[in-house]
Amino acid sequence: MPAASAAGNCSIMESLVRRLATFSAALGGVALSALILMTCVSILGRAFSRLGLGPVPGDFELVEAGIAFAVFAFLPLCQLKAGHATVDLLVPLFGKSGNRWLLALWETVAALIAALILWRLWAGFLSKLGNGETTMMLQFPVWWAYAACLFPAAVLVLTCLWSAFDRLRGALTGQDSRPITGESLH
Amino acid sequence: MTAIEIGLWSFPVLLGLIFLRAPIWLAMMLCGLAGMWMVTGSPNIILSKLKSETYTTFSSYSLSIVPIFLLMGHLSGLGGMSRALFKAGEAWLGHLKGGTAMAAIGACAGFGSICGSSLATAATMAQVALPELKRGGYAGGLSTATLAAGGTLGILIPPSVVLVVYATLTEQNIAKLFLAAFVPGLLAALGYMVVIALFVRRHPGSAGSLPRAPMADRLRALVDVWPVMLIFIVVVGGIYTGIFTPTEGASVGALGTGLVAWAAGGLSRAKLWQALMATAAGTAMIFAIVLGAAFFNAFLALTQVPQAISGFAVDRGFGPWTVLVIILVIYLLLGCVMDSLSMILLTIPIFFPVISTMDFGMTPEQTAIWFGILVLIVVEVGLITPPVGLNLFVINAMDRETPIRDTYHAITWFVASDILRVALLVIFPGITLFLLP
Amino acid sequence: QDTVTLKLHQFLPAQAPVPAGVLVPWMEKITAESGGRIVFEHYPAMQLGGKPGELIDQVTDGVADVVWTLPGYTPGRFPRTEVMELPFLMTDAEAASRTYWTLGEKYMFDTEFQDVKILGMWTHGPGLIHSKTPITVPADLNGVKLRAPTRVTNMMATNLGATAVGMPVPAVPESLSKGVIDATILPWEVTASIKSSELVTNHTEFPGAPLYTSAFILAMNKDVYDGLPDDLKAVIDANSGLEFSANAGKVSQAADAPARQIAVDLGNTIIELTPEQIAEWKDAAEPTIATWVAEMQAQGIDGQALLDEARALMNENTK
Ligand code: NA
Ligand code: NA
Numbered sequence: 057m058p059a060a061s062a063a064g065n066c067s068i069m070e071s072l073v074r075r076l077a078t079f080s081a082a083l084g085g086v087a088l089s090a091l092i093l094m095t096c097v098s099i100l101g102r103a104f105s106r107l108g109l110g111p112v113p114g115d116f117e118l119v120e121a122g123i124a125f126a127v128f129a130f131l132p133l134c135q136l137k138a139g140h141a142t143v144d145l146l147v148p149l150f151g152k153s154g155n156r157w158l159l160a161l162w163e164t165v166a167a168l169i170a171a172l173i174l175w176r177l178w179a180g181f182l183s184k185l186g187n188g189e190t191t192m193m194l195q196f197p198v199w200w201a202y203a204a205c206l207f208p209a210a211v212l213v214l215t216c217l218w219s220a221f222d223r224l225r226g227a228l229t230g231q232d233s234r235p236i237t238g239e240s241l242h
Numbered sequence: 243m244t245a246i247e248i249g250l251w252s253f254p255v256l257l258g259l260i261f262l263r264a265p266i267w268l269a270m271m272l273c274g275l276a277g278m279w280m281v282t283g284s285p286n287i288i289l290s291k292l293k294s295e296t297y298t299t300f301s302s303y304s305l306s307i308v309p310i311f312l313l314m315g316h317l318s319g320l321g322g323m324s325r326a327l328f329k330a331g332e333a334w335l336g337h338l339k340g341g342t343a344m345a346a347i348g349a350c351a352g353f354g355s356i357c358g359s360s361l362a363t364a365a366t367m368a369q370v371a372l373p374e375l376k377r378g379g380y381a382g383g384l385s386t387a388t389l390a391a392g393g394t395l396g397i398l399i400p401p402s403v404v405l406v407v408y409a410t411l412t413e414q415n416i417a418k419l420f421l422a423a424f425v426p427g428l429l430a431a432l433g434y435m436v437v438i439a440l441f442v443r444r445h446p447g448s449a450g451s452l453p454r455a456p457m458a459d460r461l462r463a464l465v466d467v468w469p470v471m472l473i474f475i476v477v478v479g480g481i482y483t484g485i486f487t488p489t490e491g492a493s494v495g496a497l498g499t500g501l502v503a504w505a506a507g508g509l510s511r512a513k514l515w516q517a518l519m520a521t522a523a524g525t526a527m528i529f530a531i532v533l534g535a536a537f538f539n540a541f542l543a544l545t546q547v548p549q550a551i552s553g554f555a556v557d558r559g560f561g562p563w564t565v566l567v568i569i570l571v572i573y574l575l576l577g578c579v580m581d582s583l584s585m586i587l588l589t590i591p592i593f594f595p596v597i598s599t600m601d602f603g604m605t606p607e608q609t610a611i612w613f614g615i616l617v618l619i620v621v622e623v624g625l626i627t628p629p630v631g632l633n634l635f636v637i638n639a640m641d642r643e644t645p646i647r648d649t650y651h652a653i654t655w656f657v658a659s660d661i662l663r664v665a666l667l668v669i670f671p672g673i674t675l676f677l678l679p
Numbered sequence: 680q681d682t683v684t685l686k687l688h689q690f691l692p693a694q695a696p697v698p699a700g701v702l703v704p705w706m707e708k709i710t711a712e713s714g715g716r717i718v719f720e721h722y723p724a725m726q727l728g729g730k731p732g733e734l735i736d737q738v739t740d741g742v743a744d745v746v747w748t749l750p751g752y753t754p755g756r757f758p759r760t761e762v763m764e765l766p767f768l769m770t771d772a773e774a775a776s777r778t779y780w781t782l783g784e785k786y787m788f789d790t791e792f793q794d795v796k797i798l799g800m801w802t803h804g805p806g807l808i809h810s811k812t813p814i815t816v817p818a819d820l821n822g823v824k825l826r827a828p829t830r831v832t833n834m835m836a837t838n839l840g841a842t843a844v845g846m847p848v849p850a851v852p853e854s855l856s857k858g859v860i861d862a863t864i865l866p867w868e869v870t871a872s873i874k875s876s877e878l879v880t881n882h883t884e885f886p887g888a889p890l891y892t893s894a895f896i897l898a899m900n901k902d903v904y905d906g907l908p909d910d911l912k913a914v915i916d917a918n919s920g921l922e923f924s925a926n927a928g929k930v931s932q933a934a935d936a937p938a939r940q941i942a943v944d945l946g947n948t949i950i951e952l953t954p955e956q957i958a959e960w961k962d963a964a965e966p967t968i969a970t971w972v973a974e975m976q977a978q979g980i981d982g983q984a985l986l987d988e989a990r991a992l993m994n995e996n997t998k
Contacts, residue, residue: 081519081522082518085519088309088310088313088518088521091310092496092497093493096490096493096494099493102824105822105842108822111824116844116846119489120302123300124297127526129522130523131526133526134523137523139523139527141527142263142266143260143261143580143630144263145579145629146262159263162263162265165264166265169271172292173292180292187755190755191754192754195755195830197755205297287741287742290742291728291729294729294736298733303847417853483857487859543722543726543727
């Protein structure tokens with residue numbers, strides 16, 4: 057039956073999105089943990105500089121590049137779990153259907169903004185690729201850092217698109233796959 | 243419309259979007275992007291800025307401390323440290339009327355000294371203390387309100403994510419802000435304990451007391467909190483003395499907390515995964531707001547609205563103290579519906595320039611630090627003011643038996659003590675500043 | 680007639696020496712000479728958003744119409760400007776700024792600066808070493824944890840055995856006071872705003888042959904400039920170029936003296952190296968300069984010729 061196969065496709069899409077968002081968050085978690093360990097090693101190296109050791113060269117730059125990647129990598133999971141801060145004061149006023157449509161609206165807008173961010177990040181990546189810019193200490197090309205963020209940014213767009221689709225379906229059918237009110241994750 | 247008019251209109255539009263359930267980051271981002279387009283008459287500026295500013299906003303050394311503190315907070319729930327703190331509080335205070343609730347406040351203060359987030363403090367301590375309060379015959383509303391208020395100590399007592407963001411926005415020294423927050427934070431804990439004592443006197447049926455613990459037990463309970471003490475001394479002490487940068491201190495703390503949890507057998511692979519995923523969601527939420535605020539504030543700068551507001555205050559002949567009180571009241575009102583970081587990111591770029599041009603009889607740095615601590619407290623009050631208080635929701639979600647209106651009733655007592663404390667700190671800036679060199 | 684509003688975006692507070700002594704008077708002069716047809720909106724301290732390294736893109740893309748920035752914020756992107764930052768090239772900021780503008784006009788406007796309209800090119804005053812322990816010979820840098828301001832000074836510090844530590848300028852005082860770093864390289868001017876003279880006791884000056892300087896540019900969006908009517912272009916042209924740049928360098932260096940006096944009043948040791956001592960430092964810096972020339976060669980730039988011409992111009996411009 058067509059309806060059943062459509063639902064089947066949806067769940068494949070949903071599981072793909074969930075896997076990608078989780079994988080992206082896991083990569084961010086690895087990056088964050090690595091930064092923490094690198095920073096601790098750097099402190100030790102600095103403490104024993106008399107013994108010929110020293111801080112990790114360019115530790116500052118590594119933190120800056122790593123944290124940007126980690127944040128990009130964390131965004132899809134937050135979107136998927138509806139973890140962004142909202143003001144739910146007027147939720148009871150809108151009714152079930154009103155809330156569903158509002159969610160669908162904002163998820164759609166979020167998808168548009170995420171796509172805009174990805175497109176411009178790509179443009180930024182291309183301009184850094186061509187202009188030879190490097191960091192000061194380690195002198196690694198800045199486009200490496202931009203390139204690393206492209207994958208999680210693409211996952212974010214995909215997550216937002218799925219999420220918008222899911223909310224629109226919820227608004228049209230009155231069936232929710234995720235809660236429409238209540239606690240968000242903080 | 244002139245640029246200034248567009249800038250002024252953006253506030254009601256932004257609030258309207260937020261009340262229509264737009265995620266706060268998205269509302270600020272939309273207003274910022276659309277506003278810049280309107281003011282400059284072309285999308286060029288937003289397309290150009292977006293090429294690099296999403297990356298550079300996230301790529302911030304000073305804000306890198308935020309996810310690390312969040313991870314440290316999530317790990318610190320795993321090593322039995324929250325239970326040890328609560329047991330120590332109970333050993334020393336449990337025999338008083340309302341003593342178990344006071345112990346919960348003390349434990350929140352202790353936990354706040356290694357955790358930089360209010361919600362993590364509230365949620366972690368609630369897991370330990372709520373069942374004990376129930377067993378001790380405490381009224382539901384008093385229990386939930388105690389933990390919701392105690393949770394704010396997570397931010398009031400350093401380390402504190404909100405102070406990090408304030409320091410970044412205003413280019414102040416994080417270590418000095420942490421030091422300045424210390425005494426007001428302790429005053430907060432003390433104030434909450436007094437509130438509990440008064441509350442149980444007024445509502446005698448709402449609390450019980452335990453038999454007095456022998457001195458040996460008390461001392462043993464104190465010994466059990468050594469990992470917390472050690473981590474606090476290393477992290478906050480290290481940051482304050484400058485042995486570490488704040489990011490380095492947070493890294494040492496996160497690693498140390500992880501090791502304590504691991505040694506206590508609390509760090510299974512699943513728990514570590516949970517901690518990392520909670521950190522991921524929290525980090526994304528905060529940085530998304532930082533990004534939205536960056537674009538909204540660049541738009542406001544373009545409209546020159548902050549200067550207009552500043553000029554308005556000066557033209558009207560408002561004195562510095564009037565302006566300060568107005569700003570604090572605005573925070574208290576906003577805090578009824580908004581979360582602390584959104585408020586700080588939205589308003590500090592407007593209010594801080596106004597305050598920093600005014601003469602409170604202090605050096606500019608002292609004014610900035612004092613104002614930061616005042617703002618910290620008033621935005622934290624927002625977490626426990628009805629109707630929208632994130633701490634209230636979190637704790638109430640953990641205790642479904644207590645109706646939210648019971649929580650609302652008890653929390654007003656704690657809010658009153660907060661407002662009293664703000665007044666005290668406004669009148670006597672020395673309480674905040676005397677520890678500074 | 681229409682008035683043109685230009686947004687000037689830069690990274691320092693409005694009251695810092697260069698914004699107050701160069702940029703604000705420059706804007707006022709242009710507004711006056713254009714009969715009020717060019718007006719400026721000054722956005723100090725990165726008010727329009729972004730990090731200082733993004734200023735150059737902002738002016739290229741039209742986010743701002745005029746920016747004041749350092750090519751060194753984006754290492755690798757403006758390779759030829761680094762010739763001004765090589766060790767022991769500069770003598771004083773006015774002469775260095777004349778040299779820089781002349782070289783810029785000849786070699787850089789059509790190459791690395793082809794996307795913007797350059798209005799001014801100048802340098803700050805002599806850079807020197809501020810340290811806890813006295814530093815007189817290059818070997819004294821061995822094992823010292825040092826914060827260097829530019830890509831080239833970082834290379835040189837590392838070549839001389841120092842541990843180069845990266846951090847932004849505002850982090851320097853805290854890091855000095857707590858031993859995260861033992862020394863920093865800066866011009867005097869900056870030491871006043873970060874109060875670093877209270878944290879170190881030694882300042883190593885290189886009289887007559889300063890250790891380094893940093894290059895600045897004042898750049899305008901090309902389309903905005905090209906779109907101006909000829910009489911307004913003439914007003915901008917009359918207020919940019921060689922003499923404007925030379926004066927900006929002079930104003931920048933003038934801020935050094937009061938900052939140096941602070942260190943003197945604190946009783947700090949100011950080590951003025953003798954020509955013989957400086958010769959030893961120059962020898963020690965040779966490998967860094969050679970590396971730079973080789974790097975330029977790899978990018979198809981004749982670094983040696985550029986350096987030779989810069990040295991000749993410095994000689995000519997130094998009175
Ligand atoms: Na805390
Ligand atoms: Na509230």
